[in-house]
Amino acid sequence: MKAITINQAWNGAEKCDQCPIRHLVLFADLQQEDFSQLHQPINDMDFRAGSALYQENESAQFVYTIRSGMVKLIRYLPNGSYRIVRLLQLGDLAGIEALNGSKYQHHAVILQHASVCRIPIEDIERLNFNSPHLYKQLTARWQKVQQDADIWLAELTVGNSKKRVASLLMYLANSTANQSFFLPSREDIGAILAITTETASRIIAEFKRLGYLKTEQQNAFINQAALEKINQ
């Protein structure tokens, strides 16, 4: 199996206006005439878990709208370990910091098999300069970046480990429309919560024993009420 598959490529309005998740994506507010500003094809691509969308400090040419799956944004630390600073899902925009000629600020790695739309930055900037219709959605994406960062800082890195794991499970459960959600590896849970892999494993195992968490393959289900009681 290849790490990357290009499903299709199209130009401008040809397909975007039929997009089933159009209301969730960056181009939600564009008018018919705006699409003529898009000069390069937009690719619909599939990535398997473990492959990378882009690397930190790589010069940036694209942003990526997540259509399905999950992407982690990571930063390596001086000691060789890494920290996950955000998780991206349906409707989020990966690489948004690269607008205006900046470089990517993270490694973006696929956590759960993902389907994404790859959009050329050059087209976004042209569009934004010539039309007022992109601004609102772009601002909404930036607001989400801040909101997610704040959740990380105020909920996921405060309190003891048990409380952090409980908060993460609820965050994951509530950020999908499904009953179940994707449970990251113990190492990734550690990198999200700034705890060790072993501690993450102990707590997940304990939650399973207590019936607060159930897993079938990679699908996880939680007992929300029980987890909410673990506060600090």
Add this chain to the structure above:
Amino acid sequence: MKAITINQAWNGAEKCDQCPIRHLVLFADLQQEDFSQLHQPINDMDFRAGSALYQENESAQFVYTIRSGMVKLIRYLPNGSYRIVRLLQLGDLAGIEALNGSKYQHHAVILQHASVCRIPIEDIERLNFNSPHLYKQLTARWQKVQQDADIWLAELTVGNSKKRVASLLMYLANSTANQSFFLPSREDIGAILAITTETASRIIAEFKRLGYLKTEQQNAFINQAALEKINQ
């Protein structure tokens, strides 16, 4: 002494184009004709330490460019304590998340006597809709939000307490052009680093004993080389 002082108010280009820190602020790229889009006065205000720029969930009418001093953005936690999620200084924009009709997402409290320009959001949105010259600086401010959040997550909430305090001191020292910097209270240091007040105090006191940190009034000086060696 009043908590708030309004130094002056002006309209549009009347004063902004003479601003001594114009190159650092949101309006850096505006052209002469853009200023006519500003319909309401911009106030230059002074706030003393401890007073609030705005409250979380308050409906937002203004953003604030920081001209001097320091502002903390805080979130209260369910147990009554609080977490500082960002520090704002010269050139930063407080309340940026309130564009597009959103509410403020934090409490903004003055940490060190601050001078700010209060800008009506309505004018910013009008300007941004009618002129392409604001977009670049606005994007730069959002990028800074993400960058600061990442520093918090990847440097200031990882590793043991001693390493975190060392990282914070270096961050504070390097984010000002002066030799010295403002040292927050032990409680605030704790709220920044997700450690207790007592732990923060112990480590600051130890750094002082070792000569890594010196203070005169509220001015602090560090031995950067010594602090850099403390990595985990």
Add this chain to the structure above:
DNA sequence: CGGATCGTTGACAGGTATCAATGCTGGTGG
């Protein structure tokens, strides 16, 4: 079947939260 990867569990040392007491300092009112 064996190896690789990931998850789980144990033992233990070291770090941090907690509770508590004591300095320190600037401001206020008698």
Add this chain to the structure above:
DNA sequence: CCACCAGCATTGATACCTGTCAACGATCCG
């Protein structure tokens, strides 16, 4: 003017939590 108070900083004692090092089980795949 000075004593007092409130708020902040410092320090100590202790229990608990988490990191570390290590071993072992489970699962998948070639």
